[in-house]
Amino acid sequence: MPNASTLDISAIPAAQRAAVLALMDEVTALKDIARRQEHLIAELNHALHGKRSEKLSEDERQLAFEDLSIAQAEVEAEKEQRAAKKSDAATKPAPRRTIGNLPAALPRIEKVIEPDSLICPCGCGVMHKIGEDRTERLDIVPAQLRVIVTVRPKYACRSCTDGVTQAPAPARLIMGGLPTEATLAHVLVSKYADHLPLYRQSQILARAGLDLHRAVLADWVGKAAFHLKPVVDRLAQHLKRxxxxxxxxxxxxxxxxxxxxxxxxxxxxxxxxxxxxxxxxxxxxxxxxxxxxxxxxxxxxxxxxxxxxxxxxxxxxxxxxxxxxxxxxxxxxxxxxxxxxxxxxxxxxxxxxxxxxxxxxxxxxxxxxxxxxxxxxxxxxxxxxxxxxxxxxxxxxxxxxxxxxxxxxxxxxxxxxxxxxxxxxxxxxxxxxxxxxxxxxxxxxxxxPITLNRKNALFAGHDEGGIAWGRIASLIETCKINGIEPFAYLTATLTAIANGHPQSCIDDLLPWNFVPSN
Incomplete structure (x- = not known):
């Protein structure tokens, strides 16, 4: 694909010019993503396989991997978002899971989502249940681990073969991932407000019988940081006015x-x-x-x-x-x-x-x-x-x-x-x-608060980790000085983003506009 410097735009028919320019912009963006990803992978390899004189202690290595993994997850989230815009629901790849089954000992809360109507579209009458889809996601409420079980019954018409109906699956910030938006908020608040590095959070969860590796948590934080970037950018714009x-x-x-x-x-x-x-x-x-x-x-x-x-x-x-x-x-x-x-x-x-x-x-x-x-x-x-x-x-x-x-x-x-x-x-x-x-x-x-986080975490594991640190801390500290509870705000904001909150209404997601639910 030629770039703007080698391609004569004026030679392209007007009807096709916009599409060509859009494609060129997309190629440039993907190249930038690829370069950033290659750089991060090289940094990870160096941290793991560097010279003996450069070997890191266990804490140093954990922090390096933590922040590099967060940055890598941001890149993946951007790639996924771009891919989602170019494909429809029928062609989307199956969501990938980042961990195996959740412990059976965790309590389950079932939420049954029924279709809006059980009347067969062909007019045959009321449909009957023929099955259901069940998905499980890890949910965290303060001091309690539990599993949210989403049940979506399937209904079909007894008189014809075309009348199957089922409620759509609820939106998720991380498609195919285990965490609810409340879980993501909990991890963010724990890391950036309570000053708990991810590998320590992993150790705490392990004591509750939940095996979540630091890399999994880093993946969650990176994707959350990516989706919260527009909110922080808008916050900065408001301040600079x-x-x-x-x-x-x-x-x-x-x-x-x-x-x-x-x-x-x-x-x-x-x-x-x-x-x-x-x-x-x-x-x-x-x-x-x-x-x-x-x-x-x-x-x-x-x-x-x-x-x-x-x-x-x-x-x-x-x-x-x-x-x-x-x-x-x-x-x-x-x-x-x-x-x-x-x-x-x-x-x-x-x-x-x-x-x-x-x-x-x-x-x-x-x-x-x-x-x-x-x-x-x-x-x-x-x-x-x-x-x-x-x-x-x-x-x-x-x-x-x-x-x-x-x-x-x-x-x-x-x-x-x-x-x-x-x-x-x-x-x-x-x-x-x-x-x-x-x-x-x-x-x-x-x-x-930044100083306190620095004291507890020792240092950021990477420049990219410093960027994510600043981004999440911006929302948490703005919540605090406005008397807003950060966990409640981040839960609501991540949920709104997962449900496709329109960019034109992004001001509604700023911390001072948050209205706690009763």
Whole structure:
């Protein structure tokens, strides 16, 4: 099949042009999938058969296989979806099972799905039952394992041979797989909210008599992550429409099988939280994974955002304020007073510096104003800041410059004062807009669950695992800050996707639009 560079599109008849272009796009997409799959297979083989000097410990190998298997499952899900679009129900291959029979000791709950009508279409009368199809799927409710048995009776007419009827099988997110959507939600919440790696979940299930290998769980997580991607992408789009966002980044150690050790990846948190000033937009957070901390990653993640960005003092964000910024207009930066205070606190805790103590006292006065106006409307906040905070900030600025003239810039305290000086413009942004917070603490609080997961899981097993980590964590943490129970939300959302939820109504699947069933 020629590509766009070798094929003269204009030479193709207009009636066939659209079909040819669609086919070329499909070929390109399949090539990309194949390349990604080949890369992942090579990574798996290297983790398993690498040089003796690069051999991994059992925990390291399990985590590597876990995340690579998740990524591989995502690729398979994309291939299956593309194949499903090109074939009708009559030509679809038989669904494949990922495990043998479920333990007989597990309780069974039968759900009988009857046809809408038992009247023979030929008018012969009521049909009678001639058989049934039975399928079993593993279902998990918290602290309980059970098996959902779906029974679909078959009915036929006694007077003719054409009147067989049966209710259609219920939709599944993973065709031919054992897990219900609630089971998938349980595995996701256990891994990304309760910080249980899949091989540990497998060990827990084994104690209940259920033999589910880590690779099976990884397959489930990868497919779920694939189907949830459009929801997370839409969540990011909603956040980037805001006039003000928070951003922060934290390390995400990632296994590098080629070197037999970990490398440092990063999860970047982009968050909205307008509750301190009574904003109508619901809070949310999206985590983007990148293999490094370069500022160009932040620039890429913020494509389409134009507004005020509340950040710490990391210099990588500087490119966002320049006219050469890609993906939008230069952003207005609001720097974090908590970081400024932290710099002085480090010096005070170390040597009890009187100058650092005075700086902390002055910052405390500014924070006292913020405590008084928290929760009020932006206009009220701005008025109070102009009247009360602006003089305090101006006095702090004069004090800062006076101390910098007296103290060596190479001393520990001098370095801290220079940090505050270098971010002075951004530290004053909160005086010009009542929506802006005095610090970046909102997004720092949203980074903590990532840190806890990192501590328990040690590291991600692969860069692709970092991407899935960020995607699922985005939905779970957005649920939590909106007071939504993540397991209930993910169960309902995965079920809706399995039942063909329309792309045009994807906003209905965002966490803040979830309505728990009674």
């Amino acid at each position: 805001s006039g003000k966002l928070f951003m922060d980044e934290t390390t995400a150690p990632v296994l590098d099988p080629g070197r037999g050790r970990t490398k440092t990846g990063y999860l970047w948190a982009l968050a909205r939280d307008d509750r301190p000033w009574g904003g109508d937009a619901p809070p949310g957070v999206v985590y983007f994974y990148a293999p490094g901390r370069a500022g160009e990653n932040a620039e890429t993640f913020l494509t389409g955002f134009n507004g005020i960005l509340q950040i710490d003092g990391y210099t990588g964000y500087n490119r966002l304020t320049k006219s050469s910024r890609k993906g939008g207009a230069p952003v207005l930066v609001a720097h974090c007073w908590a970081h400024a205070r932290r710099k002085l606190k480090e010096v005070f805790d170390r040597d009890g510096s009187d100058i650092a103590a005075e700086g902390l006292r002055r910052i405390a006065e500014i924070y006292a104003v913020e405590a008084d106006i928290r929760g009020t409307a932006p206009g009220q906040r701005l008025s109070a800041r102009k009247a009360r905070s602006a003089p305090l900030v101006a006095a702090f600025g004069d004090w800062l410059q006076a101390q910098r003239r007296k103290i060596s810039s190479k001393s520990r305290l001098g370095e801290k004062l220079n940090y505050i000086h270098n971010h002075w413009e951004g530290l004053q942004t909160f005086l010009t807009d009542g929506r802006v917070e005095i610090d970046n603490n909102r997004v720092e609080n949203l980074i903590r």
